Amino acid sequence: MRNLLMATVFGLAMVTAAQAEPVRMSVGSYNLNNLPFPVAESLGFYKEEGLDVTIENFAQGGSKVLQALVAGSTDVAVGFYDHTIQMQSQGKHVIGFVQLARNSGLVLAGKNDTDFDPAKPETIKGKSVGITAPGSSSDFFIRYYLKQHGLTDNDISIIGVGSGAAAVAALQQGKIDLLVNYDPAATIVVERGLGKILIDARSDEGAKAVYGGIYPTSVLYANQDFIDKHPEVIQKVTNATLKALHWMKAHSAEEIVARLPDDFVSGDKKTYIKAVDNAKAIFSEDGKFVPADLETPLAVLKSFNDSVAKATIDLNTTYTNKFVEASKQTVQN
Structure with missing residues (x-):
């Protein structure tokens, strides 16, 4: 009887595994803007939805994930919303379907003895500035800052240094003078006494000071063709990700880290x-895109990206809330 029971359980597990729908998901880096993704994976929420997820981590930054999505080597990207705008300006249809981070999360940090003073923007001239990767939102951040203050990227050196420990090491070792990055790098720099935060866009107030408004960042996005062909997969990914957002809201930072x-x-x-x-x-509480907030990244990109500035961008076609609204996990306000 015991052998029969074990065989039955094993058989059911095999059937479940066979029925799981495969989906390839790629993440640009393990910065904290993308945190709901590894939370959903580590808590088994994707498996609960009947998905067999293959994960690839591009430590170089979100621009590499975007390239993989456009090339067809991944199905769903964990990246930044502004990439959907970039792609529309190039005639490609990349659609955000869950918002993870409703605000920038970026900071500009420097060593404790830096002579760069944000109140005197010209003091950034001649500095080497570390970003996650060329074409990333950290790249957009520094280019927009320069543009807003009558400076150009010829006034500084922009260097890709990745995120997390690699970014911190680049500042600590003097490979760069300033660092534009996310948490955990931002907190590590301060906690270890390696430097200080000079511009902080993690809060709503900071984002408005830097960008003129709230700047949505990390989202789940996919090619429109994939969404049209596999709506059930997108719905399951959405359900699992919303579970993670709700779980994060209800648990402490210590409890979250314990599950990573x-x-x-x-x-x-x-x-x-x-x-x-x-x-x-x-982090977003309900995964929904707020149309008014999407105007901010569009304004930022238009300021220095010629292809976006020349294009007619329809923000309504860069995102959809229908999968979030269809999810049983949607927060009822």
């Missing part, structure tokens, strides 16, 4: 927990 895989945690755990606590305010 070891390779996601940068630096010592105590500092990382503090970084998660600092970042919690940027």
Whole structure:
């Protein structure tokens, strides 16, 4: 009887695994803007939805994920909303379907003895500035800052340094003078006494000061063709991700970090927990896109991206809320 029971359980597991729908998901880096994604994976929410997820982490930044999506080597990207605008200007239809981070999460940090003073923008001239990767939102951040203050990218050197520990090391080792990055790097720089935050766009107030408004960042996006052909997969990914957002809201930073895989945690755990606590305010509570907020990244891109400036961008076709609204996990306000 015991052998029969075990065989039955094993058979059911095999059937379940066989029925799981495969989906390839790629993430640009393990910065904290993307945190709901590894939370959903580590808590088994994608499996619960009947998905067999293959994950690829491009530590170089979100622009590499975008390239993979356009090339067809991944199905769903965990990346930044502004990439959907870029793609529309190039005639490609990339659609955001869940918002993870409703605000920038970016900071500009420098060593404690830096002579760069944000109140005197010209003091940035001659500096080497580390970003996650060319074409990333950290790249957009510094280019927009320069544009707003009558400067150009010829006034500085922009260097891709990745995120997390690699970004912190680049500042610590003097490979760069300033760093534009996310948590956990932002918190690690301060907690270790390596430097200070000079411009902070993690709060709503900081984002409005830098960009003129709320700047949505991390989202789940996919090609329109994939969404049209596999709406059931997109719905399941949405359901799982919303479970993660709700779970994060109900749990402390310490509880969140305890459930993460070891390779996601940068630096010592105590500092990382503090970084998660600092970042919690940027996450969406319901996964929905707010149309008015999407005007901010469009304005930023138009300021220095010629292809976006020349194109007629219809923001309504860069995102959809229908999968979030259809999900049983949607927060009822």
